[in-house]
Amino acid sequence: MVGNDIIDLNEASRASNWQRPRFLDKLFSEQEQAYINSAENAFKMVWRLWSMKEASYKLYTQIAPIRFYNPKAFQCTINKDLGTVKYKNFYCFVQSKITSNYIISEARLKKQKLNSEIIEFVSLGYSRQSDELKAKLIDSLGSKFRLEKNVFDVPILSNGKELFHVSLSHHGRYGSYVRA
Incomplete structure (x- = not known):
């Protein structure tokens, strides 16, 4: 099982106002907001965390096939290009790649190199x-x-x-x- 998510950074910059009041509070935990606030590039960190949550959600729905919206409940931790996401008893590894054009994240139950095309x-x-x-x-x-x-x-x-x-x-x- 696998989940992935890609973010076009130009589109995200054009179409999103992630700095508006309460946006971060609705989607990200205190720890995740600390990652954003201490990041060299807060914009890219926001979208990396979002892509990690989305990739993990896609993986989770393969295991427990039910649709819902609760991104804040998917808790991300980051160590360089590898992260983990926890939701209730679900835990997965997320590999991310950040380029000048996009961010891609891929979630799996075991550590594995990024394979998304x-x-x-x-x-x-x-x-x-x-x-x-x-x-x-x-x-x-x-x-x-x-x-x-x-x-x-x-x-x-x-x-x-x-x-x-x-x-x-x-x-x-x-x-x-x-x-x-």
């Missing part, structure tokens, strides 16, 4: 980008796989016999996918 979209528009991302995933695996969603709306790959966990993410000009 990153694409820069040709298409404009959310629906077209989603289709482009799914097509790239299927192309990378061969035509014997189908991308489906289970009854809880979690994406899975099927070859007719087996099911494989997959995570897809896109934001702004960038998309990413990873197969467990």
Whole structure:
């Protein structure tokens, strides 16, 4: 099982006002806010933490398939490019990579190197980008796989016999996918 999330830093800068009152309080614990306040680049730390929470949430919903919104409950800790996220009895490792264009985070139950494939979209528009991302995933695996969603709306790959966990993410000009 795996979860990933990508943040287009230009899009986040353009579309978000993370410095507005109470924004950080709604999404981040005191410890996470301390990471933000002491970071060399607070903007990138905000979006790194957010991508860690999103990747972990995607992994969690593969284990306990229920949809909910409670990002503050997913508690992040960071040690260089490796982090951990805890939610109730759930615990996972999150590898993050920060570039000048995007932040990618990948959550797994065991420590593992980042395996997400990153694409820069040709298409404009959310629906077209989603289709482009799914097509790239299927192309990378061969035509014997189908991308489906289970009854809880979690994406899975099927070859007719087996099911494989997959995570897809896109934001702004960038998309990413990873197969467990």
